[in-house]
Amino acid sequence: MVTIGDIARAAGVSRSTASYALSGKRSISAEVRQRVAEAARELGYTPNAGARALATSETMVIGLLAQFHEDEFAPAMLQYMLGVSDTARELGYDTLLVTEADGARALRRITSSRMVDGVVLLNVAQDDARLPLLRSAPQPGALVGLPGDCSGVDVFDFDFEAAGRLMVDHMHRLQHRKLILVSQPEHVVQRGGAYVWRLQNAVVEQARARGIELHAVFGESRQPEVGRTLHALLDAHPTATGLLLNNEAAAAALPSVLHARGLETPRDLSVIGRYSDEFARTFSLPFTSIESAPDLLGEMAVRQLVRRIVTPQARGDEPHVLRLLTPELVDRGSTGLPPATPSNTCVQGGIQ
Amino acid sequence: MVTIGDIARAAGVSRSTASYALSGKRSISAEVRQRVAEAARELGYTPNAGARALATSETMVIGLLAQFHEDEFAPAMLQYMLGVSDTARELGYDTLLVTEADGARALRRITSSRMVDGVVLLNVAQDDARLPLLRSAPQPGALVGLPGDCSGVDVFDFDFEAAGRLMVDHMHRLQHRKLILVSQPEHVVQRGGAYVWRLQNAVVEQARARGIELHAVFGESRQPEVGRTLHALLDAHPTATGLLLNNEAAAAALPSVLHARGLETPRDLSVIGRYSDEFARTFSLPFTSIESAPDLLGEMAVRQLVRRIVTPQARGDEPHVLRLLTPELVDRGSTGLPPATPSNTCVQGGIQ
DNA sequence: CTGAAAGCGCTTACAG
DNA sequence: CTGAAAGCGCTTACAG
Structure with missing residues (x-):
């Protein structure tokens, strides 16, 4: 050479x-x-990158720790990854992608061997096993996802509480009095997926404050199970007039479910989802939704991470960032006033 | 440290x-x-990884060059990526993920700076701009996707020709005599996405050989356009009894389209798709399909790449591999004998 | 079985 | 404005 x-x-x-x-x-x-x-x-x-890294102690590589769980919706993760990778490149960094199941071990490997100048953690859990390791690592780290303890790291997440309140208030303003919420699977919560209950708690609380009757359930992450759950819910709560979805798989399944029941939004049922616009376009989801902006979150995490990497004083001194993205409603016309005689099962009865 | x-x-x-x-x-x-x-x-x-790399000339990192085009179905790419990344880790390698638009420039950067020991190229086009660079790079490379010129690299791809013939023969055996094929968008072909016309040509030829009438079109990669295309096709060819899909977005859109027209598989229409089982499960696609096995292709590419990396004699001497995965039909019950009086529009007429 | 030394390819104080 | 040298942290022939 x-x-x-x-x-x-x-x-x-x-x-x-x-x-x-x-x-x-x-x-x-x-x-x-x-x-x-x-x-x-x-x-x-x-x-030679290795020689340069040895001489300068800078690799110009950031680590990207993704985590794929069987019960989570994988395509959503891709958008975070691309947000991170594209932004890193824009700032002159390459991206080391780590997908192995044992994220803590992986994190130790790439930080202690100095393969990376910093690390972005995706899908951070309430009590994430990777965090103690990250705090003691010599490189800075940025998180996408809000853990219980934010000390020592920069944290970026979507404001799920505000999203939950926004969903309820939007429906309340339209005079809905009985709502259904479908969250991600319960397994996700048990594993520490705080975003699930952050949104759900906010919805429950806001519904109570607004005098709205609410039925909240965990949905599956797969078809056709989640479709069956949706059918069962609509059967069980025929007078519910609004459906809130914090579950991509449920959102993807809903069009077929509505078709099968002969229901139309917003005529028979008002629907608000929570997913990215990219997701909505790919799967033709015609539902008003709260944009979850995964690419933007990935981008913000990388920008802050690189700030820490390049400015030595930002290393420990500068206070750590906790940034929650304010939710915005994307109106796709699936919400409206509730029907005069709400019954989301009547049409189904007619067909069968 | x-x-x-x-x-x-x-x-x-x-x-x-x-x-x-x-x-x-x-x-x-x-x-x-x-x-x-x-x-x-x-x-x-x-x-220290950099020091070790400098001393040994081995980075224990492989480069993964993904390419995301606006008109291709992004979630499918993720499965290739995970196949590569997981297998690499299993073999002791980390994965440098490169997503930038200019793949040739990226390839030059990571190979000439010796950031990686080898490279996997995803989504390889007929006349891929990255290939000349890869051939002159000091590291070996493995492709997922069949280019026009396979010299100097190991190539792994799905056998799209065989898949096309399999689709036609399966329908032929069931006595279908009029079929529709929906391929990926024409843009993909123009960009050199050979897999599109490899399958399409095989379908066309096999249909001719079997005396089957075939209507082949390019579909969109997005909703709701591709859904409209499906509707238009079924309108235009009311006596077609079989639908072949080489287009993930079309497959994802089809359930709604069938619902809307009151059609059922295989009673009114037989359907064969071509996508991964993972994709089918995530989106509840109830169609018999040909498994495209993206994770397996990623895995095979990495295993061969690592063989080349670790065995010096396999570097140039050993003949290069061209491996086309034999397609297999996954029967999900969406194909059967054609209806006695085929008309996939009658029910729609009844509803409207 | 073990040690002293060279070398991988850079960058960067130190001298001039 | 430029050069000789040290050093980054490893590995591995070379000697014993």
Whole structure:
């Protein structure tokens, strides 16, 4: 391989001069700079990343710890990953993707071996096993997902509480008095997926404050189970006029369920989901929804992480960030006034 | 940070002895090995990856070049990525994920700077701009996707021709005589997505050979456009009795379309898709399909890549591999004999 | 069985 | 403005 020594020889200068000429870190005569640049171009020189990392203690790589659980909706994770990866590249960093099941072990491996300059954790749980390791790691870390203890890390998440209140208030304003909430599977909660109960608790509380009757359940993450759950819910609560979905799989299943029951939104039922616009477009979800902005969250996490990496004083001194994204409603026309005689099962009876 | 020098000092041996004791690359007295291991454990030693890479010329990282195009179905890509990443880890490698639009530039960056020991290219096009660079790179490469020129690389792909023939023959055996094929968007073809026309050509040819009337179209990659296309197709060809889908978005949209038209498989229409089982489960696709096995393809590519990396003689000498995965039909009960009086629009007429 | 030394390819104080 | 040298933290022939 062609090294900086080859460049130096070809340009007739020392290796240090060649290095400085290339990096521009000290003033070099125009002529020498010229010769070095030409030599580098002709020989096709690229600095060896490992050698540079050893000399500078900077790898220009960030670690991306994704976690895929059987009972979570995998395609949603991809959007976070792309937000992270694209932003990292924009800022001059490459991305080491880690998908192994034992995230704590993986985190230890890549941080203690200095493979990365910093780390983004995705899908952070309430009591995430990766966090103690991250805090004691020499590199800074940014989280997507709100853990119970935010100390020592920068945290970015969607404001699920506000989203829950927004859902209820929107329905309340439209005079709905009986709602159903379908959350992610209960397993996700048990594993510490705080976002599930953060939204659910907010919905429960706000419904109580508004005098709204609410039926909250955990839905499955898979078809056709979640479709059956939706059918069962609509059967059990024929007078519910609004459906709130914090469950991508349920949102994807709902169009078929509504078709099968002969229901239309918002005529027979008002629906609000919570997912990304990208998700809505891919699966043609015609429901008003709260944008979860996964790419933006990934981007914000990386920008803050790189700030910490490049500014030494931001390392420990600067207070850590906790940023919750304010939810916004994307109106796709699936909410309206409740029907005069609410019954979301009548049509189904007619068909069968 | 704690280095091998610290370990050596703590164990009272030389750095080389410490290194050998840890790697086991030469015989070390049991007692010294013990002391070194203990020192490493107590001090929490992990070798510096950059230093090791510099010394050994091995990074233990493979590059994963993904490509996301606006008109392709992103969630499908994730499964390839996970197949690659999980297998790499199993074999002791980490994965550098590259998602930037200019894949050729990215490939040059990570190979010429020696950030990776080898590279997996996803979504390879007929005349892929990344291939010339890969051939001249010092690291070996494995492709997922069949290019026009396979020289110098190991290639893994699904046998789309065989899949096309399988689809037609299956329908032919069931006595279907008029079929519709919905492929991926035409843009994908224009960009060199050979898999689209490989399947389509095979379907066209096999249909001709079997005396089957075939209508082949390119579908969109998005909802609701692709749903409208499906409706239009069924309107235009009311006597078609079988539908072949080489388009994930169309497959995801079809259940709603069938519902809307009051059609049932296989009673009114026989359907065969081509996607992964994972995809089918996530979106509850009740269609008989040809398994595209993205995770398996990713896995095979990595295994072969690592073979090339670790066995020097396999570097250039050993002939390159071209492996096309034989398609298999997963019967989900959506195909059967055609209806006596085929008309996939009658019910729609009745409803409207 | 073990140690001293060279070398991987960079960067960057230190001198001039 | 430029060069010689040290050093980053490893591994591995070379000697004993």
